[in-house]
Amino acid sequence: xxxxxxxxxxxxxxxxxxxxxxxxxxxxxxxxxxxxxxxxxxxxxxxxxxxxxxxxxxxxxxxxxxxxxxxxxxxxxxxxxxxxxxxxxxxxxxxxxxxxxxxxxxxxxxxxxxxxxxxxxxxxxxxxxxxxxxxxxxxxxxxxxxxxxxxxxxxxxxxxxxxxxxxxxxxxxxxxxxxxxxxxxxxxxxxxxxxxxxxxxxxxxxxxxxxxxxxxxxxxxxxxxxxxxxxxxxxxxxxxxxxxxxxxxxxxxxxxxxxxxxxxxxxxxxxxxxxxxxxxxxxxxxxxxxxxxxxxxxxxxxxxxxxxxxxxxxxxxxx
Numbered sequence: 382x383x384x385x386x387x388x389x390x391x392x393x394x395x396x397x398x399x400x401x402x403x404x405x406x407x408x409x410x411x412x413x414x415x416x417x418x419x420x421x422x423x424x425x426x427x428x429x430x431x432x433x434x435x436x437x438x439x440x441x442x443x444x445x446x447x448x449x450x451x452x453x454x455x456x457x458x459x460x461x462x463x464x465x466x467x468x469x470x471x472x473x474x475x476x477x478x479x480x481x482x483x484x485x486x487x488x489x490x491x492x493x494x495x496x497x498x499x500x501x502x503x504x505x506x507x508x509x510x511x512x513x514x515x516x517x518x519x520x521x522x523x524x525x526x527x528x529x530x531x532x533x534x535x536x537x538x539x540x541x542x543x544x545x546x547x548x549x550x551x552x553x554x555x556x557x558x559x560x561x562x563x564x565x566x567x568x569x570x571x572x573x574x575x576x577x578x579x580x581x582x583x584x585x586x587x588x589x590x591x592x593x594x595x596x597x598x599x600x601x602x603x604x605x606x607x608x609x610x611x612x613x614x615x616x617x618x619x620x621x622x623x624x625x626x627x628x629x630x631x632x633x634x635x636x637x638x639x640x641x642x643x644x645x646x647x648x649x650x651x652x653x654x655x656x657x658x659x660x661x662x663x664x665x666x667x668x669x670x671x672x673x674x675x676x677x678x679x680x681x682x683x684x685x686x687x688x689x690x691x692x693x694x695x696x697x698x699x700x
Contacts, residue, residue: 388678388682389679389681389682392679392681392682392684392685393681395681395685395691396681396684396685396688401684401688404688404689404694405448405449405465405466405688407694408466408688408689408694409463409464409465409466410463411694411695411696412461412463412466412467413466413467413665413666413689413694413695414457414461414466414467414468414469414665414666415449415466415467415468415469415665415666415673415687415688415689416454416468416469416470416471416659416666416670416671416672416673417468417469417470417471417672417673417675417686417687418471418472418473418661418672418673418674418675419433419470419471419472419473419675420432420433420472420473420474420476421433421476421478421479421578422434422435422438422478422479422482422483422486423435423476423478423481423482426520426578427519427520428512428515428516428519428520428578429514429515429516429518429519429540429543429544429547430512430515430516430519430543430547430578431676432478433675433676433677435482435483435486437677437678437679437680437683438482438483438486439486439489440680440683441677441683441687442486442487442489442490442492443490444683444684444687445468445470445492445687446490446491446492448465448466448687449465449466449467449468450462450465450466450467450468451467451468451469451470451492451493452467452468452469452493453469453493453494453495453594454469454471454495454594454596454634454657454659454670455594455633455634455657457469457657457666457670468687469494469495469670470492470494470495471494471495471496471497471636471659471672472494472495472496472497473496473497473598473636473638474497474498474499474502474508474509474512474580474598474602475496475497475498475499475502475503475580475581475586475598476508476578476579476580476581477578477579477580477581477582477585478578479496479581479589480581480585480588480589484589484592484593487592487593488592493592493593493594494593494594495593495594495595495596495634495659496589496593496594496595496596497595497596497597497598497634497635497636497659498581498586498595498596498597498598499580499598499599499600499601499602499638500597500600500601500619500620500623500624500627501600501601501602502580502601502602503580503581503582503583503586504583506579506580506582507577507580508577508578508579508580509551509602510550510551510558510561510562510565511546511547511548511550511551512547512577512578513565513569513577513578514543514546514547514550514565515543515544515546515547516575516577516578517529517569517572517575517577518538518539518540518542518543518546519540519543520575521572521575522572525571525572526538526539526540528568529565529568530564530568531546531549531561531564531565532561532564533549534546534549551602551604551638551639552604552607552639552641553604553607554603554604554607554608555601555603555607555608555612558603583627583628586628587628590628590630594634595624595628595630595632595634596632596633596634596635596636596657596659597617597620597621597624597632597634597635597636597655598635598636598638599616599620599635599636599637599638600616600619600620600623601616602638602639603616603638604638604639604641605637605638605641605642605643605646606641606642606643606646607641610645610646610649613646613649613650614649614652614653617635617649617650617653617654617655618653620632620635621653621654632655633654633655633656633657634655634656634657634658634659635650635655635657635658635659636658636659636660637658637659637660637661639661640660640661640662642660647669657670658670659672660672661674663690663692664692664693665689665692665694665695667695673686673689673690673692675687
């Protein structure tokens, strides 16, 4: 409780104007690009996977519009100006709230973002299984949680177990995750009132692509460290074929799901025709496009995380 109360004061101290100015000047001087990784923007809907509030997203857009050059992944190939640091806002997954909540705010601020979509999720109209499970843990009555059977999960299933259950699910190989989905979905559907987080429809994804930069987030949100090299090659090929057929796009951006990438897998993705590879490493762009996972509860925390969370500023990065 004390730590929670102290957090706003700490973030306020770390984001004092003079301190922030020094930080941003250093980022600009060294040509450093900050990539923030976002997912959902919506009012709190009770899910264990809490979305970023639209009001705070609007504050973020106002802040980065003034302090950064907000650009796209493809534009990182161009030399960086030194008057302000560069930033990319990089969304993953393709939730419908991007279309209903984030896009109108982005249009208001005149900003483009990168958004990496999951073809299988759009086709099925279902969020990744770990997100659906977090929706259920956050919203279902306690008696249903007590009856939920998750083979191999060794924690009590309570609302507080949402993050642990998500990790348990998403770091399974695709075949095991599909078997688990077949076991869990009937239990989720047994609660007639349950409505999981919706995904964008194909038409909504096409409308998003008219304004924003689109990449692939694997075909079915697989943690690639759990998969073979042949699986990864087939995945990239399937993504490229799907985007060509359904969205008339030839994607050049591949974002590894769940921060999961084996030591030789970046090279494989590039061999299959992807120019830009996105990772999650809570660090600045250095050769690869690392991203900072973004979430915030207040304005000071938002500014702190938008400046790179005090991660060490590299001495030199790619222009």
